[in-house]
Amino acid sequence: MYESASLDSVEVRAYRNLVRVREATPSQLARRLNLSGREAARLLATLEAKGLVSRAEGSAQRFRASPPDLALGPLLLSRQQELHAAESVMAELTEEYRRQTRRRGSVETVETVTGAPAMARTFDQLQRGARDEILALCKPPNVAVPSRGNDTQLEVLASGVRYRALYERSALEVPPEVFRIREFVACGEQARVAAEVPVKMAVADRQLAMLVSSPLPTMDAGGPAATPCAEPTARPSAVLVRPGALLDALIAFFESLWAGASPLALTEDGLVGERESDRTPPPEDLLLLSLLLTGLTDTAVAGQLGTSLRTVQRRIRDLIEFAGVRTRMQLAWEASRRGWL
CATH class of the missing domain: 1.10.10.10 (Winged helix-like DNA-binding domain superfamily/Winged helix DNA-binding domain)
Structure with missing residues (x-):
């Protein structure tokens, strides 16, 4: 909140200190904050200019804190208005982007992202932009996730966004991968497993899908890549799919796979395993x-x-x-x- 009101850490400490006392002089504030008298005087002058303190009646050298709702309210309101204005501009630019894409002849709003770094940035943005739910089809190897793992998912899960992730069973055989899955499940991810997942995909709020294609396998030195006419290895790429018939089909595809998959859960020893499916309702x-x-x-x-x-x-x-x-x-x-x- 204080950052939104453009206050640095020293100004915050001074204002909070004055809130706790009736009033204080520059020398008293200097002792409390371990500042020089001149530094305390300049600090009080800055806070006074920002409307956070005022001089006590009848004394030019005694200062008291202004009521927080009056002092900080207008500053926060101004920041909120700036944020709303930025959101409006973003919405206008997004709509203009989609109009131009349709005008160029694209029936569906589809965009290509090429290269692992660009894919990692896009995947991070897709997750952070979600408000309700992320659907994911996951299979090795990871292309759009940094080597250290998907730390963003832990942050987004903590914010209340639901994750439903369907993993290919081979992912449970890779130690780094299964440890990460265990962490996600412990943090609230709903996970299922299937013998095979045909494609890697993530969908945010049923409004944006990222469909990942794996690069072509790298040829060894003695293979076709060693010849002058060999085709070079392709870079990894992904397509972004926005609302339309294609996105609807991808979501239906996910739901179909999800319905036929086995739930994953944490076992008593803390490992990830397929939940027993022999339970029946009463x-x-x-x-x-x-x-x-x-x-x-x-x-x-x-x-x-x-x-x-x-x-x-x-x-x-x-x-x-x-x-x-x-x-x-x-x-x-x-x-x-x-x-x-």
């Missing part, structure tokens, strides 16, 4: 599920079970959470896959 929930699959409405199911509509809907939500899916259709598919009915 018999009363299986009865409810079987009635749903016959095509009965929630109201009809409630009548059959002799319970309320609200109870039926709550139990359906609990079943969806139990199965680790998002929709009723996925719940039906998962119940069939696991042999519940």
